[in-house]
Amino acid sequence: MDYLLAVVDPRLTEQVYPTSWTEDYWPRQLLTLFTLTLLFAFVMYFSVAAVCYVLLYNRCSSLHPLFKPRQIVSEIRRTLSTMPFIVFATSILFLVEVRGYSRLHDGHFWRLWTLVEAATYVFFTDMAIYFLHRLLHTPRLYAHFHKPHHVWKVPTPFSGQATTAIDSVLLSSPYHIFVFLVPLNKILYLIMFSMINVWTIAIHSGGYNVPQYLHHHVMDSQHHDIHHRLTNYNYGQYFTLWDHIGGTYLGSSSGISRVITSSPPTSELCIRRKSGGEFKDYYETLRQEHEKKMSARQQDYERQMAQRQMDHEKEKLDRLEDSKKDSIGSHGKKMSARQQDYERKISQRQTDHEREKLDRREDSKKNSIGSRLQREFASDRMERLRGRYRRLHNIEIPAIIMESASMEMP
Ligand SMILES: [Zn+2]
Ligand SMILES: [Zn+2]
Known part of the structure; x- marks a missing residue:
């Protein structure tokens, strides 16, 4: 972040800050970091979510009985209401890093060691997020901080960051904790931080699925959809390793996930809607049938x-x-x-x-x-x-x- 500060800060000096605020004055650094991060988060959220919505998201998912009315609007509203708090907390961590208290370094980017650092970063954050996510599913924490993210039973790219501020800060903390423990290249850190945001939005898009031979090892939308509906499976972020170790893995092909996450045939609904058929009646009948089936299953369960x-x-x-x-x-x-x-x-x-x-x-x-x-x-x-x-x-x-x-x- 100090690279960005060095580029942006001098251009704001005369226009915004009082002349008595020198470039290394921490309130000035914090304000600049907050503005930059807020802008970055805002642009990232809308651009990546829009791209995922167009390219990956199955729009027929909105016909799913568990899809909430005006869900995307609610998701965007929640994300925007919590974004300033999350960005403020992140800016404080960035400030500490910029002022030299972290182990971020300016070493050469194009070398083999950078790959090792990247792999360590992914391994550490994946592991830490798995345990923090499980912690957030303990009854008390879940009810207060994480449940608002699980109201979206059929997630969309816009639900990726639609949660409470505490939930978001806690789940993103490993990305910052790591740089205080292990040396990491500054450019690599910025790239990884951006990629993580893309990944988070992508696994909520419903259509971000890895090839079948990787499905058992890499997290994708199918895993995360199961997590949103069943809540006690697939806590991981990038890989399924810790879910396998912790006994919380549930693949999309397993019987139980197919039974509980089953929905009316959305593709059929989509075709009918596109062909201008009597969508409302058909959907209503299907919905009632589905509800009957689900209640029988619920009773059985x-x-x-x-x-x-x-x-x-x-x-x-x-x-x-x-x-x-x-x-x-x-x-x-x-x-x-x-x-x-x-x-x-x-x-x-x-x-x-x-x-x-x-x-x-x-x-x-x-x-x-x-x-x-x-x-x-x-x-x-x-x-x-x-x-x-x-x-x-x-x-x-x-x-x-x-x-x-x-x-x-x-
Ligand atoms: Zn989620
Ligand atoms: Zn969760």
Whole structure:
């Protein structure tokens, strides 16, 4: 944006700004950026949407029962009412970038590295927008900020930017966040930013469809139409990668998308209208038939959903019951294990006690036997001493002395 500022700003100096406002004065830069961006957004919106309307949009889509009366006028009115706020927020981000706080650089544009930067930019913004878009579909955020974009069930090129200011600022924030994180060529940034606006309008045009072999990988109008009608699928911006990873992908050929997004044969209506046939009556009959079919489908869908809900509740209750039983069983098992442990300990203690008693009895028995043997041994010894003394001295030692001596012997 500083290239554009350098070209435009000097030409406005004398006519618009006071002389005291120098070229690098930030309010002057902000005002210039705001004017430039507003002009750019306005021209881009009308020119690209008009081209898409002429070249890509199937005008018979306006005969679809979900197409709102005067829808294109409402879309343009909403876009114009929010555009100044979105442009103001974007201009602030541009100002920060111009004043050198981003990682935008003046490096050579024609080199291989520019391709790497472009690929990284696309990958990052595609991923970030997928998650922000999913976030905007959470009930609270959806009701306040994103739902006005989904009132267009049959989008037209003019509904691409017809949303709330917060929704638009949030979904475009990755384009600006990236340049504060990763180096990016300034010219490449301007080109990418313009292309993103073209892409956003194109995927709302109904007729911007990639070849069938790419349909599974690249977002196109069919994917985005499904998103507008079913709301919970195809959140991506350029590729279907994150929808595949996040489980939110729904291709146009899948059964469910064909059932829910089905409409009266608009081509037939178109032919009738062009040939000047009784279009109104025919359309009214077709519309009634379609509504009948749709209400039957709706009822069927609601019945299925209620059944699923009931099954889910039942499953939950069963699971709860099972977990209760398990916990009771495990408690019982724990208690019986404790009981067994306790009984084992008690019996062990009894056995120990009995064994101790037996040991003690054994010991006392042994002691009594020992003392008796000791006594016998002592009397034997005395008798032998007494014999020897008698033999030596021929005198008998009185029994009382021997007894007292044997008492003293160990
Ligand atoms: Zn959209
Ligand atoms: Zn959405």
